[in-house]
Amino acid sequence: xxxxxxxxxxxxxxxxxxxxxxxxxxxxxxxxxxxxxxxxxxxxxxxxxxxxxxxxxxxxxxxxxxxxxxxxxxxxxxxxxxxxxxxxxxxxxxxxxxxxxxxxxxxxxxxxxxxxxxxxxxxxxxxxxxxxxxxxxxxxxxxxxxxxxxxxxxxxxxxxxxxxxxxxxxxxxxxxxxxxxxxxxxxxxxxxxxxxxxxxxxxxxxxxxxxxxxxxxxxxxxxxxxxxxxxxxxxxxxxxxxxxxxxxxxxxxxxxxxxxxxxxxxxxxxxxxxxxxxxxxxxxxxxxxxxxxxxxxxxxxxxxxxxxxxxxxxxxxxxxxxxxxxxxxxxxxxxxxxxxxxxxxxxxxxxxxxxxxxxxxxxxxxxxxxxxxxxxxxxxxxxxxxxxxxxxxxxxxxxxxxxxxxxx
Numbered sequence: 001x002x003x004x005x006x007x008x009x010x011x012x013x014x015x016x017x018x019x020x021x022x023x024x025x026x027x028x029x030x031x032x033x034x035x036x037x038x039x040x041x042x043x044x045x046x047x048x049x050x051x052x053x054x055x056x057x058x059x060x061x062x063x064x065x066x067x068x069x070x071x072x073x074x075x076x077x078x079x080x081x082x083x084x085x086x087x088x089x090x091x092x093x094x095x096x097x098x099x100x101x102x103x104x105x106x107x108x109x110x111x112x113x114x115x116x117x118x119x120x121x122x123x124x125x126x127x128x129x130x131x132x133x134x135x136x137x138x139x140x141x142x143x144x145x146x147x148x149x150x151x152x153x154x155x156x157x158x159x160x161x162x163x164x165x166x167x168x169x170x171x172x173x174x175x176x177x178x179x180x181x182x183x184x185x186x187x188x189x190x191x192x193x194x195x196x197x198x199x200x201x202x203x204x205x206x207x208x209x210x211x212x213x214x215x216x217x218x219x220x221x222x223x224x225x226x227x228x229x230x231x232x233x234x235x236x237x238x239x240x241x242x243x244x245x246x247x248x249x250x251x252x253x254x255x256x257x258x259x260x261x262x263x264x265x266x267x268x269x270x271x272x273x274x275x276x277x278x279x280x281x282x283x284x285x286x287x288x289x290x291x292x293x294x295x296x297x298x299x300x301x302x303x304x305x306x307x308x309x310x311x312x313x314x315x316x317x318x319x320x321x322x323x324x325x326x327x328x329x330x331x332x333x334x335x336x337x338x339x340x341x342x343x344x345x346x347x348x349x350x351x352x353x354x355x356x357x358x359x360x361x362x363x364x365x366x367x368x369x370x371x372x373x374x375x376x377x378x379x380x381x382x383x384x385x386x387x388x389x390x391x392x393x394x395x396x397x398x399x400x401x402x403x404x405x406x407x408x
Contacts, residue, residue, distance in 0.1 A: 011035045015046040028108055028125050041115060064101045066165070069129050070158040072102070077151035087113055105129065118142055133279065133296040140286045150286050157282040161300075164271055164362055171267050171369045178380050182387060183233075189391055191226055194219035197395045208398050215394040248304075255304040263375065267368045272306040273337060274361035277354040284351035291318045306332060323350070 013035065014024045023044060029035035032049045039046045072093060079089040087110055094106030105126065112122035120139035123130040134154065141150025198216045201208055208216070222229065243250045259265045279300040283293035294314035298307040313326040324342035327333045337357050344353030 011049050011051055013039060013044075013046050013050070014048040015039060015044040017045075018043050026104070026108075027111070038115065042111070064099065064105060064129055066162055068097075068099060068102050070155075070162045072106075073151065073158045074155040077148070077155040080148040080151050086119065119147070131299070133283070133300055136288060136292075136296055137283065137286050140288050144287055153282050153285055157278060160278050160358070160362065161275060164274055164365055165302075167365050167369045168267065168271055171264065171372055174373055175376060175380070178376075178384070182384055186387065186391075187222065187226060187230075189388070190219045190222040194391070194395065195223065201398050209394075211394045212397050215391060252304050252308075259303070259305060263372065267365060267372070268303065270361045270364045270368065272301045272303040273333065274358050274365060276301045276306060276310065277337070277361065278358035281351045281354035281358060284354065290323065 010026055010028055011032065012024070012026050014022065017023050027035050027038060029038060032051070035049050036046045039049075075093050076089055079092065080086070084092070090106045090110035090113070094103045094110065097103050097106065109119075109122045109126070112125065113119060118139070120135050120142055123138060124135050137150055137154050138147070141147040144150075194215060198219065201212070201216075240254075244254060245251075258268055276297060279297045280293060283296060284290070288296075291314055294310055294317065298310040298314070301307050301310060309330040309332050313323070313330060316326040316329070317323055322342075322345060324338050324345060327341060328338050340353045340357050341350065344350035347353075
């Protein structure tokens with residue numbers, strides 16, 4: 001148990017193999033002494049061992065993405081179901097992967113397994129890529145002797161969750177991209193185009209329309225402070241992201257607010273319910289006790305409000321309350337989800353019912369995201385047209401007025 005709680009670091013080492021040749025590498029361990037002991041068991045006489053300052057498997061083109069872990073889960077599941085030994089499976093996956101970070105990760109896990117570690121223990125040494133949910137499911141499969149079946153469920157779960165994350169990103173990307181384009185066009189017009197008109201109007205010798213004066217004043221301000229404005233926008237975005245990661249109250253505020261935003265709030269709410277149902281269904285099917293499962297589910301729903309609700313439900317279930325009753329008391333779950341859960345509890349098939357709920361809400365998110373583009377297109381066209389059209393009209397108003405004066 002002590003080894004699980006000890007902090008794992010990355011050490012670079014150099015030593016001599018059994019043939020006296022110099023070998024180098026990297027190994028995870030809690031201390032230099034422990035790393036030396038590991039190397040000796042592998043037949044290496046270490047001469048230099050140093051702690052690595054930069055984390056293993058990160059940076060550059062070797063960064064491991066969530067999609068890489070999802071694909072790895074399916075590959076390992078397929079090989080285990082085909083009867084390929086665990087160590088050989090990691091060897092095949094590692095050598096066949098184009099990402100050097102994944103190759104190093106597979107090698108590290110394989111080395112731990114060869115040294116006698118369970119798969120779950122080897123995975124826990126890499127919490128950046130394998131969370132408690134993943135490791136708990138693997139551990140349950142190992143203890144029940146059904147690791148191949150559990151790996152198949154994990155692979156399906158990872159594929160489904162990554163798919164729904166992709167849909168959420170798709171829903172956010174389109175409006176975000178339009179806002180960036182709109183801001184970029186506005187800055188270009190204000191800094192490069194409007195000043196040309198302002199110089200031309202300076203020789204008119206006539207009073208300019210109020211709308212034109214306002215636009216020219218804004219242009220003068222942006223010419224002087226455009227760098228500060230851009231830095232402020234970037235800094236604000238970074239500040240929000242930084243604070244979200246480190247401030248629980250701010251995180252709660254953002255997650256609560258986003259659930260109330262028109263159109264997007266509904267998508268995020270359905271996505272949270274889908275992740276809740278999919279995660280709990282997977283853990284139920286793996287034989288993880290309900291109270292223990294809900295602890296992992298709370299961190300997988302992707303929204304602090306729903307995560308806190310799940311923790312509250314866990315406490316109520318621990319005192320004997322039925323799951324569907326605890327869900328109803330949160331006020332966050334639709335009646336259909338509660339009724340499906342109640343039927344599953346009565347029939348002893350909660351995992352099956354929650355699986356159907358997850359399928360339904362994943363389809364709902366998919367349909368909502370597909371319909372979002374067609375819904376936002378006319379709104380975005382009106383906003384962009386009004387913004388750019390307003391600037392153009394403001395610049396041509398003096399010309400129209402001069403035309404009338406000349407014509408008169």
